[in-house]
Amino acid sequence: MNGMPARLLDGVAVANQIRQDLRPRIDAFAAAEGRAPALGIVLVGEDPASEIYVRNKLKSAGESGLRADLFRLPETARLDEVLAVVRDLNARPDCDGILVQSPLPAALGPEAEQVVFDAIDPRKDVDGFHPENVGRLVQKRPSLVACTPLGVVELLDRSGIAIEGARAVVVGRSDIVGKPVALLLLHRHATVTLCHSRTRDLQGVCASADILVAAIGRPAFVTPAFVRPGATVIDVGINRVTDAGLVRRIFPEGHRRREDFERRGSILVGDVHPGVAEVAGALTPVPGGVGPLTIAMLLSNTLKAAEARCSGSR
Amino acid sequence: MNGMPARLLDGVAVANQIRQDLRPRIDAFAAAEGRAPALGIVLVGEDPASEIYVRNKLKSAGESGLRADLFRLPETARLDEVLAVVRDLNARPDCDGILVQSPLPAALGPEAEQVVFDAIDPRKDVDGFHPENVGRLVQKRPSLVACTPLGVVELLDRSGIAIEGARAVVVGRSDIVGKPVALLLLHRHATVTLCHSRTRDLQGVCASADILVAAIGRPAFVTPAFVRPGATVIDVGINRVTDAGLVRRIFPEGHRRREDFERRGSILVGDVHPGVAEVAGALTPVPGGVGPLTIAMLLSNTLKAAEARCSGSR
Numbered sequence: 001m002n003g004m005p006a007r008l009l010d011g012v013a014v015a016n017q018i019r020q021d022l023r024p025r026i027d028a029f030a031a032a033e034g035r036a037p038a039l040g041i042v043l044v045g046e047d048p049a050s051e052i053y054v055r056n057k058l059k060s061a062g063e064s065g066l067r068a069d070l071f072r073l074p075e076t077a078r079l080d081e082v083l084a085v086v087r088d089l090n091a092r093p094d095c096d097g098i099l100v101q102s103p104l105p106a107a108l109g110p111e112a113e114q115v116v117f118d119a120i121d122p123r124k125d126v127d128g129f130h131p132e133n134v135g136r137l138v139q140k141r142p143s144l145v146a147c148t149p150l151g152v153v154e155l156l157d158r159s160g161i162a163i164e165g166a167r168a169v170v171v172g173r174s175d176i177v178g179k180p181v182a183l184l185l186l187h188r189h190a191t192v193t194l195c196h197s198r199t200r201d202l203q204g205v206c207a208s209a210d211i212l213v214a215a216i217g218r219p220a221f222v223t224p225a226f227v228r229p230g231a232t233v234i235d236v237g238i239n240r241v242t243d244a245g246l247v248r249r250i251f252p253e254g255h256r257r258r259e260d261f262e263r264r265g266s267i268l269v270g271d272v273h274p275g276v277a278e279v280a281g282a283l284t285p286v287p288g289g290v291g292p293l294t295i296a297m298l299l300s301n302t303l304k305a306a307e308a309r310c311s312g313s314r
Numbered sequence: 315m316n317g318m319p320a321r322l323l324d325g326v327a328v329a330n331q332i333r334q335d336l337r338p339r340i341d342a343f344a345a346a347e348g349r350a351p352a353l354g355i356v357l358v359g360e361d362p363a364s365e366i367y368v369r370n371k372l373k374s375a376g377e378s379g380l381r382a383d384l385f386r387l388p389e390t391a392r393l394d395e396v397l398a399v400v401r402d403l404n405a406r407p408d409c410d411g412i413l414v415q416s417p418l419p420a421a422l423g424p425e426a427e428q429v430v431f432d433a434i435d436p437r438k439d440v441d442g443f444h445p446e447n448v449g450r451l452v453q454k455r456p457s458l459v460a461c462t463p464l465g466v467v468e469l470l471d472r473s474g475i476a477i478e479g480a481r482a483v484v485v486g487r488s489d490i491v492g493k494p495v496a497l498l499l500l501h502r503h504a505t506v507t508l509c510h511s512r513t514r515d516l517q518g519v520c521a522s523a524d525i526l527v528a529a530i531g532r533p534a535f536v537t538p539a540f541v542r543p544g545a546t547v548i549d550v551g552i553n554r555v556t557d558a559g560l561v562r563r564i565f566p567e568g569h570r571r572r573e574d575f576e577r578r579g580s581i582l583v584g585d586v587h588p589g590v591a592e593v594a595g596a597l598t599p600v601p602g603g604v605g606p607l608t609i610a611m612l613l614s615n616t617l618k619a620a621e622a623r624c625s626g627s628r
Binding site: 114130131132133134135136137138139141164165167173175179182183186189191192193194195196198199200205 | 428444445446447448449450451452453455478479481487489493496497500503505506507508509510512513514519
């Protein structure tokens with residue numbers, strides 16, 4: 001314990017800054033091309049969480065001066081129908097970015113997402129999931145990079161937290177967060193350790209970090225014992241908790257989040273335990289930390305893809 | 315010091331085992347296809363080290379029952395001439411693997427290698443340098459992976475050194491060794507730290523490793539102080555040393571390598587100091603450690619590419 005509560009890294013404010021910074025570039029693109037940079041979002045089925053995410057993306061894009069079009073397919077769509085929509089968007093000159101909302105309906109099979117992501121033109125792959133973009137990220141070449149990892153680095157930069165020379169520990173090795181964020185931090189000259197479920201002495205390894213990124217998907221997993229006093233802790237987890245016992249174990253009596261839970265029957269909890277705020281030097285809240293950055297970087301990627309395609313740089 | 319000299323991991327013996335294991339698959343391919351798996355090597359110019367490397371690759375391929383053809387271009391070749399050879403090999407149905415020997419002549423410009431590597435059909439990219447293969451490696455999907463990193467993992471496996479759960483520290487973050495070996499070790503469930511020139515307390519971080527991979531290109535850089543007693547140390551460095559003072563500082567009086575140097579005027583020295591043999595539990599010699607594995611994995615990749623193309627699996 002360092003006696004002072006951690007500085008909260010306000011993802012909403014930073015995301016607003018980013019969107020403001022994009023504005024003149026978006027206007028310049030629109031003036032030069034006679035149209036706004038355009039994002040095509042493909043939504044298959046009616047998953048309630050996906051509906052919310054997609055609505056937020058559409059709203060945020062519109063507010064920032066991008067065009068965003070939603071292409072809906074029914075829950076019963078066949079894989080070739082999804083692929084046909086993607087190929088149509090690949091071919092359209094007035095579409096700059098393509099996002100296929102995950103997850104696809106389970107009926108499409110376990111391989112469907114990879115097949116669909118692979119089908120997206122890498123130059124329009126604003127999620128950065130295409131292997132060519134992932135490979136170019138590794139090789140430190142210009143590429144479209146996954147939005148959440150980009151958002152983590154932007155949040156650190158705009159919060160004045162030094163990455164170069166820092167000891168960064170990333171917990172979780174997913175393709176969407178853990179591995180790309182490790183690569184981005186490495187390229188910014190951090191010394192990076194990737195941890196996971198098979199890591200021995202996970203607590204000890206995490207406690208060596210100057211910057212600790214938690215991306216495991218387990219509510220409140222990272223307790224104060226994982227955190228070196230003064231470290232920066234980035235909480236990428238967004239876990240919906242509906243178990244009252246778990247909420248009571250995580251949040252002390254009288255905590256505001258307990259009241260939220262009583263009212264709504266569920267709350268979003270990060271991968272980081274609230275007690276970490278008493279140890280860390282800086283901490284992202286959930287919600288309101290990394291989440292808003294992810295959408296801001298989606299807009300940034302769409303603009304970047306639009307600029308690159310129209311300048312013919314790639 | 316643990317009092318016992320490190321077990322030497324014999325790369326020559328392990329490479330021989332690998333080649334023996336490939337033999338029945340090579341024979342089966344030849345029987346099914348009516349031809350041997352075939353590797354095309356492109357050599358531009360007459361760099362003396364490249365000449366030796368290429369000769370070794372041709373010899374090793376031939377001895378293993380692969381066909382290997384050398385395509386030479388003069389030092390003065392233009393980039394489009396190099397690309398034309400690559401494209402011809404891409405198109406040939408009887409060519410399974412393509413290797414363009416690095417470095418290309420400096421006159422071709424700093425971007426030439428990447429342009430040429432990008433032009434290789436990813437299915438024939440036996441060096442694993444194409445961004446699509448790098449991306450698929452990150453995503454843990456079937457791909458052709460760089461030979462030296464593959465060789466490191468084979469050497470560990472065939473020497474009975476456990477990777478899962480081990481703390482692995484990789485020093486050096488090159489595209490050819492550091493980053494891919496980190497990814498391979500991660501996928502084998504090691505906890506992986508990537509270090510580099512900006513790492514603070516490099517010695518301390520290295521000394522936490524169960525498996526330490528040195529791939530920095532600085533002769534004898536990793537001294538005993540970097541090594542936890544009993545750790546496994548993999549020396550990827552192959553540095554030609556011509557400075558007599560340096561040789562004297564690295565090797566104690568009467569050391570066999572000093573005599574080699576007196577005789578030849580230069581010797582190959584790894585990134586690991588010879589004193590590490592008194593601390594490490596296991597250690598790869600230089601030469602005779604990782605080097606022979608690199609060629610063995612080139613043969614393995616050629617066979618893999620041949621099998622995949624002919625089964626149409628990718």
